[in-house]
Amino acid sequence: MKVRFFCLGFTLVWLAVGCAGIHGLNLWPMPKSVSHGGQTLYMSKDFGLRYEGSNYTDASGILKDGFARLLDGVEADHVADYNSTHFDHSVLLQGLNVIISSFNDQLQFGVDESYKLSIAATGNPRYVYLEAQTVYGALHGLQTFSQLCHFDFTTRMVEVHQIPFTIIDTPRFSYRGLLIDTARHYQSLPMIKNVIDAMAYSKLNVLHWHIVDSQSFPLEIPSYPKLWNGAFSPSERYTMADAAEIVQYAQRRGINVLAEIDVPGHALSWGTGYPSLWPSRDCQQPLDVSNEFTFKVIDGILSDFRKVFEFRFVHLGGDEVNTSCWSTTAHVNKWLREHHLNESEAYQYFVLRAQNIALSHGYEIVNWEETFNNFGSKLSPKTVVHNWLGRGVAQQVVGKGLRCIVSNQDKWYLDHLDTTWQDFYMNEPLTNITYPTQQKLVIGGEVCMWGEHVDGSDLEQTIWPRAAAAAERLWTPYENLATDPKKVTGRLAHFRCLLNQRGIAAAPLAGPGRVAPDEPGSCYKQ
Template identity: 55%
Template structure:
């Protein structure tokens, strides 16, 4: 109590002496060394020529039905931690605050976040639009402020990311500044689905690494983590209904409990990111038989799964029942790719089953996929399948099916012409394990190429870059994802006109360099942008902003 009285007395003395307070930065044109490069580029914005200082004790004011959401408040704490990590300690003592206030007046002292809806439901197409205004105090206002206004908490999150990118630490003044103010930004995404696939079957990724990937996704405004959890190599997920399945994990230490998976979903939601789980059937499923050998057609035919047994579909139903308790996102991925049915034709009981139904092996493949789809639909999921299902028997797919492209460049064009929704993931440019694909080829790849009918364009719900795990484990996964995933992220967020005009070495490359360095500064080991081969270290000494 005595200390509090002393601090209060000091504050009163300072006020009574009418100490002259000076600004830490008068309005000047920002120099080129610290440009406020934004990534992805907002839909609409204007800026000025002033430099504004930001109070390290930046306060949060909320308004609207959803302004008080824990999601908003947690995000504000995260972002202020990133913005002010070099600067004044926000948790420092009142005495230190008085010392700072005695010599500095800041242009931006508060951030107001207005969220109109109190709903925190996160599904496809949630409103992510926002407006952001940053200006200094003037004759009409004695308090400088920034204001984010959004219809949902998830729009507010996107606005916070943009605000954080406007803030730069000045090493000379040891303060956070915003260049080229005032800023007026109106922003919204071009596509509702902007995804990144991770593969935890080919290489196990620890929980903290997955969280770091999710955190980094939010910096680029990606909004769907496609979690390819299991494959032929390993089955790391706990499934209580069929507890022996995770015997197919690489080891007892490379597994995800139900609680682990639920925590990943919770962590992602706090950052406005949905998690779409994938259970790839009937191929890519050899690991299932480690715990339940009856799922294999025979010891020498370990995939595709045994199409003849109801037990196979009982297991699929049980897994989906367990996963529905974890994954609230409306989409569920059922795979369906790269199904080699040769061993079905060469396994006696499967061959007899085919003959008894007058089925070809292709018919059996269709039967399996369609039956799996109905199981997913019965659990209130919309099925997503890889493009082979559409190419092989598209007219039989449930009309709610979302087709994911990867092989053929015009598959989305064909799928939407038939009324299906499509996710663009062309392997030639958006498969991140293709290390010889540079950033500019990723950036220039357009999901709507060849689709001219506006009603069909709307059926392309977005795109996804895929980080397949055969050659990427914890040691390299983040530098393989970044910065090339950012190139696709801007393609999916920003307007088509903005990303398609001009020389991208002038309009995009400097900003991508800056964004890569922002990732590095936030602890994300993004590789150099200018690598001729992805994820390699720099070829020699140099600035982050020139590599």
């Protein structure tokens, strides 16, 4: 096999000729370190999971489930023959040997996601070796291994390419997020699970669930059961058991779920069930800052959240708050005067009080950047500022010692259909942030799939493959990233086709936003 050297940023790695060919190094996102050869081995009929040399027992079954998904994914629903009588045993892989250091299967922010994946040049019997500190690092290793496998239609067996290989990998950022919005259009549980599966393939690890907004309140809140009267219809709702199912489904794939209630604005739907949350029938948002019941409801929601949403953070929104309703509503305006507050100060009061409620339930807080822009010095030190408006905001946030998530809308908003995958790939969260101590305060980034113009009919092709382009930016070391997106087009095209093969409706690369193929042809050429 002919090989050539190909420069990704500043690091030299080997790539096979033909960047979209099945024998190329088509890994996405690109690992930290890769060395490989050109041999091909075949999975044996008894290819299985073993733990030789490890004290890890997988009591939770997370790794076993991940391994089963690996086999399903590489077979791609084809009927494998596994008739090894025609092969010498020296070319058959007998299994995957996993060594995991930690017995703790709890998923939380900052969990060690590193792994080492290797196959030696020789050996009998032949095994793949996967070493990781935690089961979640091992899951990432399984995803990488799956991309080295290919179902061969001649032998009807699963081939494993690039042997021998050694891959050492760890993520660049601890927070690698994707927002979905179920308030503007309802998304079914199977669709949300499809999104989670594709996130796992891409090594994204936070599903930001923007559950409710002005248009609808689809989630059951046991403490205040009339809130979901604000759903679009009785059929477009989620029970708390549904939410728990999504959280568990995501956790077993190494993905945390960040739940959001966006207060005090974006909350008109709350008043459908509890009209007293509106300042008045004629002026219905933001939520009534003068009403103690408002904060009792927020407390009840977060109390119920804590039983299901186990992630360290909760998102409290705080963006796009038009406070004029407070001044034009007589009883709220009277409360403002009695408390010597103007509208801006009342906005600050509301956000900080909501923060304190979240803190009392053991959460750290994420707020949209307007809270920082208006009263950043007053925010809890446990606040993560979610940048979306200005490109220079992250630099200002970390300069003040607060943590930041980058989602600047000009590059990482998926509902902006004119934003290309190249723009997603080249968006750098650490732009103009040069001090290492400040760089560490940028905990990561997030691409946002706002739901005004997507539902179950077009969600996936609007997200993918552009979200995957951002996923490599968030996973791969900066020095290994391409300085020109043209150099990764073949790899991303191959990954997009892999998503399609696994049942994810990822759109072609050739076009902005979501586009359809414009003529007959191979998936790898679109």
